[in-house]
Amino acid sequence: xxxxxxxxxxxxxxxxxxxxxxxxxxxxxxxxxxxxxxxxxxxxxxxxxxxxxxxxxxxxxxxxxxxxxxxxxxxxxxxxxxxxxxxxxxxxxxxxxxxxxxxxxxxxxxxxxxxxxxxxxxxxxxxxxxxxxxxxxxxxxxxxxxxxxxxxxxxxxxxxxxxxxxxxxxxxxxxxxxxxxxxxxxxxxxxxxxxxxxxxxxxxxx
Numbered sequence: 001x002x003x004x005x006x007x008x009x010x011x012x013x014x015x016x017x018x019x020x021x022x023x024x025x026x027x028x029x030x031x032x033x034x035x036x037x038x039x040x041x042x043x044x045x046x047x048x049x050x051x052x053x054x055x056x057x058x059x060x061x062x063x064x065x066x067x068x069x070x071x072x073x074x075x076x077x078x079x080x081x082x083x084x085x086x087x088x089x090x091x092x093x094x095x096x097x098x099x100x101x102x103x104x105x106x107x108x109x110x111x112x113x114x115x116x117x118x119x120x121x122x123x124x125x126x127x128x129x130x131x132x133x134x135x136x137x138x139x140x141x142x143x144x145x146x147x148x149x150x151x152x153x154x155x156x157x158x159x160x161x162x163x164x165x166x167x168x169x170x171x172x173x174x175x176x177x178x179x180x181x182x183x184x185x186x187x188x189x190x191x192x193x194x195x196x197x198x199x200x201x202x203x204x205x206x
Contacts, residue, residue: 016105018096022116025147025158029108043144046165047098049110050139051128053177054094054121059113060086067111069093089113092121097174107174116150116157124162131164138167139174 018029019038028038057071058081070088072078082088091113099106112118128140143165147158170176 015109016102016107017109017111019110019112020114020117020120020160022114022157025160027144029102032105041101043101045098045100046141046143047096047101048139048168048171048174049124049128049142049162050095050097050174051125052139054092054125056090056092058082058088059091059111060088061113062086069111090118092118095174097171114157115152116147116159119150119152119157120147120160120162123159124164127164131167135167137170139170140164141166141168 016030016032018027020027021040026040027043028040030036030038054075055071056075057069057079059067059069060082061067069091070079070082071093091111093109093111096102096108096110097106098108102108110117124142131140141164142162145161145163147160150157150159
């Protein structure tokens with residue numbers, strides 16, 4: 001899939017989303033409308049992470065325009081890196097669900113190429129895969145437990161600590177759109193890719 005709009009400016013439908021801010025180890029959520037800037041919120045309650053439907057691919061984020069994505073055909077069949085000269089990086093996309101934190105738009109897309117976020121989700125997905133056999137048909141409830149600093153390439157970032165606290169039945173408001181759980185190896189691959197010229201703000205891709 002090419003040119004996927006993950007929300008914010010440009011044409012197409014607005015997609016409610018969240019982002020992880022590596023420089024401050026904090027989170028922001030979108031407000032409806034392209035002219036409304038995202039607002040910081042406290043990720044202080046567990047939320048459902050729909051890791052069963054995670055997607056991976058190459059993303060490019062440029063100031064003032066909507067993100068563009070070239071998505072993998074499947075998580076085990078990565079797309080070739082685009083060669084148009086822009087800074088395409090490996091990233092992921094999935095939904096987070098919380099009525100308590102997100103209110104009238106409880107489903108929020110989490111999509112980024114940020115190094116720290118990718119590393120945090122890699123670790124979370126490993127936990128997800130280990131616990132999945134005993135929890136088929138359910139979805140994980142995850143808490144944000146702070147962050148840790150890490151070097152990345154020639155710079156640094158922070159990695160969100162994401163921990164599964166329990167499994168629950170899939171909410172009706174979070175329907176299945178794909179058929180099968182993602183292979184963990186594909187998620188691990190993107191966080192293991194070489195990193196170049198990453199600074200402390202590297203995860204603030206929107």
